[in-house]
Amino acid sequence: MQLYYAPTSPFSRKVRIIARELGLEGKIAEIMIDPWTDAALREHNPLAKVPTLVLENGMAVFESAVICDHLDEVARANSDETGIIPQEGSERLNALQWQGLSDGMMAATGRLFADSKRPENERSDFVMDRQHAAVQRSIDAIEGGILSLAAGRPDIGTLSVAAALEYVDFRWPDGRFALSDDLRHWMAALADRPSMIATRYHLLPA
Known part of the structure; x- marks a missing residue:
């Protein structure tokens, strides 16, 4: 498998974290790219977004939640491990809800950052205030x-939250965005x- 990723992308990081937690990093060739300029990415993903996972049969899988679900299925099929996504009941719903919140938070953080870099006359205070909120x-x-x-062993929800907070x-x-001492302590336990x-996270090489 090949994973196209960017080191500044929180969604890429989430997938890379999950792959390692599942013991799959040795089966995935990670390809660091700039998604804004890399033509190869669009050949696999019409959205030209990272992360994009290309399977052995050439199929491209995109959107981080879908990729994580697939990796969890692969890991379960090849070991006795319980995986990273709970399979039923309130535990599953809780984990997926935290992932959903984290994904939205990461998207808002990225949008707010991008908008802050625009010239003032091209910014929308309404949009920026909405993303900040x-x-x-x-x-x-x-x-x-x-x-x-x-x-104990963190699941998809816990790891998504950690990736989102570190992205902030x-x-x-x-x-x-001020984080409480309790939240900092929680983050440090996973870091x-x-x-x-x-x-x-780090910037792309110049």
């Missing part, structure tokens, strides 16, 4: 529900996992 309210929801995030720090190192260390 989405990020802050997501952080508040995580603060309020942190006890429901999986303990990556894009806004000035502290625009030392090999999957998190190996996939840290």
